[in-house]
Amino acid sequence: ENLYSRGTADKKPYNMMASSHSRLQNGGTGAERFTFSPEPTIEDIRRMQAEFTDERDWNQFHQPRNLLLAMVGEVGEVSELFQWRGEVAEGLPNWTECEREQLAQELSDVMIYLVELAEKCHVDLPQAVLRKMALNRLKYPASKVHGSAKKYTEYKD
Numbered sequence: 001e002n003l004y005s006r007g008t009a010d011k012k013p014y015n016m017m018a019s020s021h022s023r024l025q026n027g028g029t030g031a032e033r034f035t036f037s038p039e040p041t042i043e044d045i046r047r048m049q050a051e052f053t054d055e056r057d058w059n060q061f062h063q064p065r066n067l068l069l070a071m072v073g074e075v076g077e078v079s080e081l082f083q084w085r086g087e088v089a090e091g092l093p094n095w096t097e098c099e100r101e102q103l104a105q106e107l108s109d110v111m112i113y114l115v116e117l118a119e120k121c122h123v124d125l126p127q128a129v130l131r132k133m134a135l136n137r138l139k140y141p142a143s144k145v146h147g148s149a150k151k152y153t154e155y156k157d
């Protein structure tokens with residue numbers, strides 16, 4: 001089963017896509033805001049990766065530090081796709097379908113290792129993200145920082 005084959009095909013159970021999902025999966029430079037498919041959830045990804053490692057008896061290698069190093073290695077592979085290109089606009093105009101697919105794969109590797117790292121550290125990642133975003137809203141009130149990218153330490157009051 002191939003997660004990348006979703007695109008326009010409508011076979012998978014998690015393939016209940018809103019209309020904004022029915023365009024090319026990794027492409028689209030249209031004006032409307034890009035959105036994700038609702039599934040798989042982060043817990044789905046955790047469970048699928050746990051099944052993958054269990055089936056291979058790979059948990060012996062997947063300690064937190066190893067997962068961190070693996071994740072950082074995959075971040076390096078994402079960086080390779082962007083290096084020497086100069087600035088890249090939203091939607092990656094001028095990228096080939098092959099380059100977009102490579103990027104989708106490397107970002108997925110980062111996500112897979114991130115989710116497993118969180119699991120092995122007993123961090124409930126979706127809830128942790130909610131808490132962190134609440135903190136971010138407090139630290140950066142929209143009324144105060146609108147249109148400015150300054151770090152919070154640069155705001156006087």
Ligand SMILES: Nc1ccn([C@H]2C[C@H](O)[C@@H](COP(=O)(O)OP(=O)(O)OP(=O)(O)O)O2)c(=O)n1
Nearest residue numbers: 049052053058061074077106108109110112113
């Ligand atoms: N010990 C391992 C090895 C691989 N994977 C899974 C998680 C990643 O999604 C993907 C990583 O595979 P590779 O290490 O082969 O890395 P790439 O897919 O990026 O291949 P390459 O390094 O040749 O570009 O496979 C894993 O869980 N545990």
